[in-house]
Amino acid sequence: MTTLLIAGGRVLRPDLTVERADVLVDREAGEILAVEPNLAADRDTEETLSAEGGLVVPGLVNAHGHGAMTLLRGYADDKPLDAWLQEDIWPVEGVLTPEDVRAGTDLALLELIRSGTTGFADMYFHVGEVAEAVDAAGLRGRLGHGVVTIGKDEEAAQADVDEGIEMAREYDETADGRVTTALMPHAPHTVGSEYLDQLATAADDLGVPIHFHLNETQEYVDAIDAETGQRPVDYADDHGLLREDTWVAHGVHLTAEEIGTLAETDTSVVHCPASNMKLASGMAPVQTLLDAGVGVGLGTDGAASNNDLDAFDEVRDAAMLGKLAADDAAAVPAEAVVEMATAGSADALGFDSGRIDVGANADLAVLDLDAAHLTPAHDLVSHLAYAVRGSDVRHTVCDGDVLMRDREVLTLDAEAVRRRAREAASAAVDRVE
Ligand SMILES: N[C@@H](CCSC[C@H]1O[C@@H](n2cnc3c(=O)[nH]cnc32)[C@H](O)[C@@H]1O)C(=O)O
Ligand SMILES: [Zn+2]
Known part of the structure; x- marks a missing residue:
């Protein structure tokens, strides 16, 4: 088994309470293995994502x-x-x-x-x-x-x-x-x-x-x-x-x-x-x-x-x-x-996702809370509902794989994707007009 550790942050739990905890993920199974404070990386841990100053939420x-x-x-x-x-x-x-x-x-x-x-x-x-x-x-x-x-x-x-x-x-x-x-x-x-x-x-x-x-x-x-x-x-x-x-x-x-x-x-x-x-x-x-x-x-x-x-x-x-x-x-x-x-x-x-809990799919996002529009932080659920934006997301993980790390998308070439979409869109519109 290889694992991914998401460490140093706070975590939104299924009952919508927020606690300080790390999240350990089984990469092969794509599942959450543990949600506990102070989980240390061990020899199975292939990669660690920092959640310092951040909030781990279900994707x-x-x-x-x-x-x-x-x-x-x-x-x-x-x-x-x-x-x-x-x-x-x-x-x-x-x-x-x-x-x-x-x-x-x-x-x-x-x-x-x-x-x-x-x-x-x-x-x-x-x-x-x-x-x-x-x-x-x-x-x-x-x-x-x-x-x-x-x-x-x-x-x-x-x-x-x-x-x-x-x-x-x-x-x-x-x-x-x-x-x-x-x-x-x-x-x-x-x-x-x-x-x-x-x-x-x-x-x-x-x-x-x-x-x-x-x-x-x-x-x-x-x-x-x-x-x-x-x-x-x-x-x-x-x-x-x-x-x-x-x-x-x-x-x-x-x-x-x-x-x-x-x-x-x-x-x-x-x-x-x-x-x-x-x-x-x-x-x-x-x-x-x-x-x-x-x-x-x-x-x-x-x-x-x-x-x-x-x-x-x-x-x-x-x-x-x-x-x-x-x-x-x-x-x-x-x-x-x-x-x-x-x-x-x-x-x-019908996805076993949407909750940071042991056994659930390891589908999650780490949000950066260090922003003017998220200060102060009286209530993080309030922030999630009313103040967080998609651009506050630092890392994105699905099925135990890191799709975005420190805002760099790893699975797609962002530049090429945008270029192809621009070209396809204007050619399609030209064909109908
Ligand atoms: N096979 C169909 C395509 C259906 S895909 C789903 C369709 O839903 C359309 N669509 C997008 N948003 C809405 C909406 O809000 N209500 C209803 N249809 C929508 C969308 O443009 C797409 O054509 C065909 O040959 O026309
Ligand atoms: Zn629709």
Whole structure:
């Protein structure tokens, strides 16, 4: 066994207390071996990371996004969801090559590592490229092909469903278990009902979870109502999409009955506050979801509706918007948002991560607390919720491997990644214009 020691700092524990402790990691198993004060390096210790003056936190988990949309960051802003997708985003996505998706995903992974995110969910296409990128960059990803059948003839629709199933089969449990998959119908109204049934059956066959956009805008809710006369949650439930391992994105426009059904079926909801604000989709009832016992995680959504992948921004936005939505400054407190971005998102994705504890995945980040905007330090959980930024991350570790040391990313050539993404983005835009 070889070990990695993270020494000299304070540690955020699963109960959100902070203690002085070192963290010892089994590199081969990718697991945390010990969390105790004064652990010394021994002959098994290959590497020591300094956490002096810092705080060791679980690597954040970004539970909803579209990685390669980094290529479209700043390409089209200030529009509502439907117009933005149909007029701007989908035309460019239509010309993206597998190499483009690789370049955009690499850029996303670079940004995630640099801001202390170690686990994420990705709904996109050319999933083979995404899986290879995640394997090489060293993060943990739950990946899927976003299936859309609306507006396609039967052959094309079936081909998209088949691709979703094939990708989930091919890449599940690859990259030493860091890459897992899910079946990802884009949304209840963009995938035909017979195809939803096929995907639900495939999820049983393959033993993988289901993920989709749910009740993101009033228009999305109205589309299902017009088609079926049902609320989308009932419709999704009738098609067997709501399960203990299902996680849905957004959940902005939900009735009390729908929230009850999500709780009963153990479906997790991933809140994406920045995307919801930017597209004016609405305010998710986050405190009501928490009160109902629904598992809640956090996501950035794609970089084109955010416009960055810094999960610490999302944590702060979730607390702010949660209070506004509940009209109550005590709603969605600091502890709740920190929990959502760590254990909440990890649980939603089925990762044994999101907690610094013996036996958990060694997915963690070390934050530098030595900064003007983090002074003084009355309460570090408050800082995590309201003041820390992704740029405060000093080291990032996933599965026992160091992905960033002293702000130098070790698994990606940052310069080359940015150059390739710039080139891919401008060539793609040139092809549509
Ligand atoms: N196979 C599909 C692609 C689906 S990937 C997932 C899709 O979700 C889109 N997307 C990004 N953000 C959002 C959102 O907030 N709501 C709904 N869709 C989104 C994204 O642009 C991407 O096209 C096709 O051929 O069109
Ligand atoms: Zn999305």
